[in-house]
Amino acid sequence: MDSLYQETIMNHGHNPLNFGKPNNIGHSIEQFNPLCGDKIILYLINDDSANFMFESVSCVICKASASMMTMTINDLNFNERVSLIESIIAGIKEGNINNNNLSKDLLSLNQIVNYPSRINCALLPWQTARDLIRNHIDE
Numbered sequence: 001m002d003s004l005y006q007e008t009i010m011n012h013g014h015n016p017l018n019f020g021k022p023n024n025i026g027h028s029i030e031q032f033n034p035l036c037g038d039k040i041i042l043y044l045i046n047d048d049s050a051n052f053m054f055e056s057v058s059c060v061i062c063k064a065s066a067s068m069m070t071m072t073i074n075d076l077n078f079n080e081r082v083s084l085i086e087s088i089i090a091g092i093k094e095g096n097i098n099n100n101n102l103s104k105d106l107l108s109l110n111q112i113v114n115y116p117s118r119i120n121c122a123l124l125p126w127q128t129a130r131d132l133i134r135n136h137i138d139e
Contacts, residue, residue, distance in 0.1 A: 005108045005109075005112075008068075008108040010064075012105065013061065013067070014060070016064070016067035017070055018054060018074065019056075019063075019066075020053055020055065021041075021055055022053045024045055024046045025046060026043075026044045026045060026050070028043045028132070029041070029042050029128055029131055030042075031127070031128045033058075033062075035120055036120070038062040038120075038121055040054055040062065040124055041054060042054050042129055042132050050078070051070070052069075052074060056125075058121070058124070061112070062125065065092075065125045066125035068105050068106050069088075069125045071103070072102065072106055073129065082130075085130050085133070087099070089123060091109070092109055092112055092113070092126070095114070097109055097110050109122055
């Protein structure tokens with residue numbers, strides 16, 4: 001599993017999915033991790049898909065986590081997104097992301113618990129998505 005973790009993090013970190021600023025921004029949020037300096041801007045695209053894209057100035061773990069997050073939640077409806085995001089946040093913290101429907105890439109984030117100083121790096125995109133969705137609901 002360690003080799004999968006290493007390979008997956010490096011692949012997503014160096015070639016992230018859904019990276020960039022979309023032309024059609026519906027909502028966005030920027031968050032910052034003061035412990036390590038990671039910064040992420042998450043965009044909710046203003047079109048029929050309501051998919052997410054992101055930009056970041058961050059470590060490879062944060063960028064990889066954001067890539068896997070967008071890959072996973074962009075295929076879900078709104079309610080499924082909320083539920084999964086909460087589940088993944090808890091799973092990253094405890095090292096027990098467990099769902100047969102999730103990709104092996106996403107399951108590799110279970111290994112982050114072995115690197116306590118990096119947990120917040122992996123959490124930042126998920127927490128940012130949760131906050132963006134909450135802010136979107138409140139409007």
